[in-house]
Amino acid sequence: MSCLILAEHDNSLIGPATAHVVTAATRIGGDIHLLVAGSGCANLAGQAARIEGVTKVLLADSAQYADQSPEPVAELVAELVAAQMARYSHCLAAATTTGKNIMPRVAALLDVAQISDLVQIESEDTFVRPIYAGNALTTVRSSDAIKVLTVRMTAFAAAGESQAPAPIESIAILGTDAGAERKSKVISRQLTQSERPELGAAKVVVSGGRGLASAENFHQILEPLADRLGGAIGASRTAVDAGFVANDLQIGQTGKIVAPRLYIAVGLSGAIQHVAGMKDSQVIVAINKDQEAPIFQVADYGLVADLFDAVPALTEALGRTGSGVDSS
Amino acid sequence: MKIIVAVKRVVDYNVKVRVKADESGVDVANVKMSMNPFDEIAVEEAVRLKESGLASEVIAVSIGVAACQDTLRTALAMGADRAVLVQTGVEIQPLAVAKLLKALCEKEEPSIVLVGKQAIDDDANQVGQMLAALMNWPQAAFASRVLVEGNVARVAREIDGGIETVEIRLPAVITADLRLNQPRYATLPNIMKAKKKPLEIVTPEVLGVDVAPRLKVLRVTEPPKRVTGVKVLDVADLVSKLKESGVVA
Numbered sequence: 001m002s003c004l005i006l007a008e009h010d011n012s013l014i015g016p017a018t019a020h021v022v023t024a025a026t027r028i029g030g031d032i033h034l035l036v037a038g039s040g041c042a043n044l045a046g047q048a049a050r051i052e053g054v055t056k057v058l059l060a061d062s063a064q065y066a067d068q069s070p071e072p073v074a075e076l077v078a079e080l081v082a083a084q085m086a087r088y089s090h091c092l093a094a095a096t097t098t099g100k101n102i103m104p105r106v107a108a109l110l111d112v113a114q115i116s117d118l119v120q121i122e123s124e125d126t127f128v129r130p131i132y133a134g135n136a137l138t139t140v141r142s143s144d145a146i147k148v149l150t151v152r153m154t155a156f157a158a159a160g161e162s163q164a165p166a167p168i169e170s171i172a173i174l175g176t177d178a179g180a181e182r183k184s185k186v187i188s189r190q191l192t193q194s195e196r197p198e199l200g201a202a203k204v205v206v207s208g209g210r211g212l213a214s215a216e217n218f219h220q221i222l223e224p225l226a227d228r229l230g231g232a233i234g235a236s237r238t239a240v241d242a243g244f245v246a247n248d249l250q251i252g253q254t255g256k257i258v259a260p261r262l263y264i265a266v267g268l269s270g271a272i273q274h275v276a277g278m279k280d281s282q283v284i285v286a287i288n289k290d291q292e293a294p295i296f297q298v299a300d301y302g303l304v305a306d307l308f309d310a311v312p313a314l315t316e317a318l319g320r321t322g323s324g325v326d327s328s
Numbered sequence: 329m330k331i332i333v334a335v336k337r338v339v340d341y342n343v344k345v346r347v348k349a350d351e352s353g354v355d356v357a358n359v360k361m362s363m364n365p366f367d368e369i370a371v372e373e374a375v376r377l378k379e380s381g382l383a384s385e386v387i388a389v390s391i392g393v394a395a396c397q398d399t400l401r402t403a404l405a406m407g408a409d410r411a412v413l414v415q416t417g418v419e420i421q422p423l424a425v426a427k428l429l430k431a432l433c434e435k436e437e438p439s440i441v442l443v444g445k446q447a448i449d450d451d452a453n454q455v456g457q458m459l460a461a462l463m464n465w466p467q468a469a470f471a472s473r474v475l476v477e478g479n480v481a482r483v484a485r486e487i488d489g490g491i492e493t494v495e496i497r498l499p500a501v502i503t504a505d506l507r508l509n510q511p512r513y514a515t516l517p518n519i520m521k522a523k524k525k526p527l528e529i530v531t532p533e534v535l536g537v538d539v540a541p542r543l544k545v546l547r548v549t550e551p552p553k554r555v556t557g558v559k560v561l562d563v564a565d566l567v568s569k570l571k572e573s574g575v576v577a
Binding site for chain 2: 187
């Protein structure tokens with residue numbers, strides 16, 4: 001048994017999701033090779049080699065991998081796996097928008113199924129994944145020789161840092177025959193700039209819904225609380241659709257899946273599609289003036305109150321006690 | 329320019345599904361079925377491309393039991409020109425769906441295949457990307473804006489952290505995300521007209537596609553339930569509870 005993991009990165013840093021995927025791979029066992037495919041990314045190999053559990057880093061440095069375009073990256077991964085059929089039994093990536101873009105393509109090239117968003121590994125061929133927005137869990141057994149998997153990062157802890165870095169091997173760039181007309185070309189990226197922690201990795205998430213009523217309120221009410229707690233900001237789909245915040249802050253079935261230590265839901269009703277994205281949080285607080293709101297059914301602590309009074313008061317009360325979140 | 333748009337019949341968005349007692353699956357008997365919401369968005373985008381004069385024909389495709397004809401009629405009522413049902417009673421997994429769509433692409437030679445980014449039943453998020461790989465076409469997944477000019481599409485994609493704009497040469501696969509558009513409701517006159525539009529029925533055997541499942545479902549279970557917590561009196565009570573629980577120092 002042996003796993004090939006596609007590392008997630010932006011050509012300067014290995015993304016936090018990758019260490020979670022490494023943990024999932026250790027549950028499968030055998031060698032764990034981490035593929036870094038990028039451009040001018042030699043410095044990444046060193047970071048990748050220090051993730052505990054990785055036994056070898058494969059470095060594919062070529063301009064065609066600069067943007068993580070799915071066509072060339074999937075071809076590279078599939079060729080690596082197919083060339084060493086006996087070697088790689090499993091091929092994994094994080095269930096991020098990058099992993100979801102590339103891995104089905106890898107699976108189709110290998111003529112095998114892909115298993116999305118797995119949350120549990122029962123054995124080398126049996127996996128658990130959510131369906132119906134997390135309202136059910138399905139346990140599936142794969143009959144394919146190679147298992148292509150995407151891993152939900154909140155379901156597996158991040159692997160630690162290793163003192164003895166894994167060896168790094170530069171690999172020859174395979175098949176550059178792919179003509180430009182068969183590839184998507186990235187024209188631009190508009191990434192949201194923020195001082196706050198990344199949603200998927202944050203220990204605290206303060207999330208708002210339609211109850212905030214406007215973009216101004218959303219920022220004025222929620223940001224001081226998030227900053228007091230060192231947390232990230234999230235939103236329900238209705239808040240995103242109403243234009244209060246950008247789409248990448250959406251939490252739920254079709255947005256981000258988060259599982260922080262503390263989730264504070266403010267002025268959001270708790271539609272099942274939203275709950276699917278946050279119900280694995282350790283402690284959930286709901287603040288809503290409607291005592292019938294379904295969010296209270298999943299909240300550990302519910303406060304029926306007008307958020308415009310309660311949230312600033314909470315921010316102030318937490319400030320007085322000089323708190324932050326226990327980082328343990 | 330032809331567009332193929334694939335639509336899946338799924339349990340309606342508003343239905344709270346129940347897991348069967350014998351853990352064999354989710355109970356779909358006597359449950360309202362509808363078109364997968366992401367596929368509705370894909371149909372809308374295809375119809376808009378036709379209305380703007382960029383596309384000449386929109387072909388709606390569905391795969392599954394005979395009742396999928398209802399889903400196809402909805403697509404026709406929204407503005408698709410004709411429909412193809414690949415009729416089968418067996419479970420069709422994403423790789424098999426992609427292979428069936430490939431067979432139809434080889435026959436119809438569309439310039440664009442539009443599909444929803446994922447179906448809200450199995451939440452797989454695979455078919456569009458798999459089809460693109462099988463056709464050796466470029467892909468633009470999770471589209472929130474599509475501009476077609478000549479044989480090139482410029483697509484804004486929803487990615488973690490923001491928006492990415494890509495250019496793809498046609499033919500290509502585009503998968504629809506939530507914010508691509510607001511699908512129209514089919515009007516009564518259009519529903520009546522849709523009944524007269526052509527709907528062809530084929531089978532996986534006729535298309536020569538092996539659809540044998542690669543994954544065996546061992547069991548389907550309820551997710552662990554969260555215990556409902558307590559209501560706190562006020563902000564001070566909330567702060568003290570949070571301190572007790574140890575999440576706030």
